[in-house]
Amino acid sequence: MSAMDAAQLDEAMTRLAAGGTRVLSRAVSLVENGEPRGLDLLERVYATAPHPWVIGFTGVGGAGKSTLLPRMAAHFAARGEYVAILAVDPSSPITGGAVLGDRIRSTEAPDERIYFRSLATRGGTGGLATCIADVVRLMSAAGRRIVLVETVGAGQSEVAIRDVAHATVVVTAPGLGDEVQAMKAGILEIGTVLAVNKADLPGADEAANTLQHVMALAPGAGHMTEGLNEARDGHPARWFPPVLKVCARSGAGMEALIARLEEHRAFQERSGEYARRNLARDRARMDERLRSLLMERALARARATGVWQTVERRLQAGETDPMRAAREIADAIPIQ
Ligand SMILES: Nc1nc2c(ncn2[C@@H]2O[C@H](COP(=O)(O)OP(=O)(O)OP(=O)(O)O)[C@@H](O)[C@H]2O)c(=O)[nH]1
Numbered sequence: 001m002s003a004m005d006a007a008q009l010d011e012a013m014t015r016l017a018a019g020g021t022r023v024l025s026r027a028v029s030l031v032e033n034g035e036p037r038g039l040d041l042l043e044r045v046y047a048t049a050p051h052p053w054v055i056g057f058t059g060v061g062g063a064g065k066s067t068l069l070p071r072m073a074a075h076f077a078a079r080g081e082y083v084a085i086l087a088v089d090p091s092s093p094i095t096g097g098a099v100l101g102d103r104i105r106s107t108e109a110p111d112e113r114i115y116f117r118s119l120a121t122r123g124g125t126g127g128l129a130t131c132i133a134d135v136v137r138l139m140s141a142a143g144r145r146i147v148l149v150e151t152v153g154a155g156q157s158e159v160a161i162r163d164v165a166h167a168t169v170v171v172t173a174p175g176l177g178d179e180v181q182a183m184k185a186g187i188l189e190i191g192t193v194l195a196v197n198k199a200d201l202p203g204a205d206e207a208a209n210t211l212q213h214v215m216a217l218a219p220g221a222g223h224m225t226e227g228l229n230e231a232r233d234g235h236p237a238r239w240f241p242p243v244l245k246v247c248a249r250s251g252a253g254m255e256a257l258i259a260r261l262e263e264h265r266a267f268q269e270r271s272g273e274y275a276r277r278n279l280a281r282d283r284a285r286m287d288e289r290l291r292s293l294l295m296e297r298a299l300a301r302a303r304a305t306g307v308w309q310t311v312e313r314r315l316q317a318g319e320t321d322p323m324r325a326a327r328e329i330a331d332a333i334p335i336q
């Protein structure tokens with residue numbers, strides 16, 4: 001648990017940069033478990049590694065996300081890119097069978113250009129979004145500048161991924177009947193691309209058409225074409241989510257999907273949105289780190305002056321309650 005010295009950190013960073021998956025897996029565990037050595041490492045990681053390009057994938061269970069991500073990663077890898085796939089499941093216990101299976105899979109991955117990892121974290125003290133952001137940045141330090149993130153389970157993880165991703169692919173498939181559900185959840189609004197997977201199955205065309213119609217009815221959709229709409233009639237350039245049919249099983253449509261995402265990234269870079277998202281992430285991380293540093297210092301101070309012990313004794317004796325006790329300690333800590 002003890003912290004690492006400078007020489008050990010240098011070595012850890014060098015080994016990370018070499019791209020080895022075993023070293024990377026150990027580093028992720030340190031960060032995921034919120035260990036002091038993980039924090040030491042993160043200080044180096046944030047100081048040296050740039051933000052990677054992060055693409056989030058969301059959509060109902062069974063749409064084919066877990067099949068699609070490795071397939072997409074393989075296409076990136078074939079171009080010589082190093083990629084990370086993160087599956088985020090805050091609901092599953094750390095010792096869960098599926099997660100264990102996934103972790104084993106990561107060390108057996110046939111292509112070292114593709115690193116797979118599932119995160120079963122509940123986010124520790126800093127919250128889920130912070131943990132994902134840290135792991136994402138760690139991937140960059142390990143030379144993986146493209147990170148694909150799959151949300152598993154609904155709600156919390158989707159929000160956390162939206163915070164950290166530059167783009168979101170909403171995945172659906174024929175026969176799931178979830179178009180209406182997706183509309184209700186407002187999920188179409190967050191999509192960069194709407195991918196209708198399982199194009200090999202009957203009903204894929206119909207599902208894609210339905211989605212296109214739904215999108216055309218969205219507020220502000222009038223006269224927009226799929227993808228990039230250049231500035232005109234007083235409107236700035238805007239992005240309208242294209243609907244794409246893909247087949248994760250055969251890989252059909254994968255290059256088109258990647259091309260759309262790259263087009264979107266170029267648009268974001270040009271408009272400044274890409275940098276804005278990175279900055280928002282950095283600000284959130286700064287605040288989170290500041291919170292925990294101040295907390296550590298304040299508690300150390302309260303213990304050193306004996307205030308914490310005095311109030312805690314009164315709590316034990318039933319002379320105060322937890323809420324009042326906390327306020328008493330906080331009030332006794334001088335803030336210069
Ligand atoms: N026919 C066909 N089946 C597919 C395709 N892609 C995925 N599947 C199948 O669909 C099922 C669900 O795929 P997953 O990749 O596990 O779906 P998921 O979205 O990750 O599901 P959750 O993790 O439960 O949310 C599996 O049986 C896949 O083999 C495809 O392109 N065509």
Ligand SMILES: [Mg+2]
Pocket residue numbers: 065066067150152
């Ligand atoms: Mg899955």
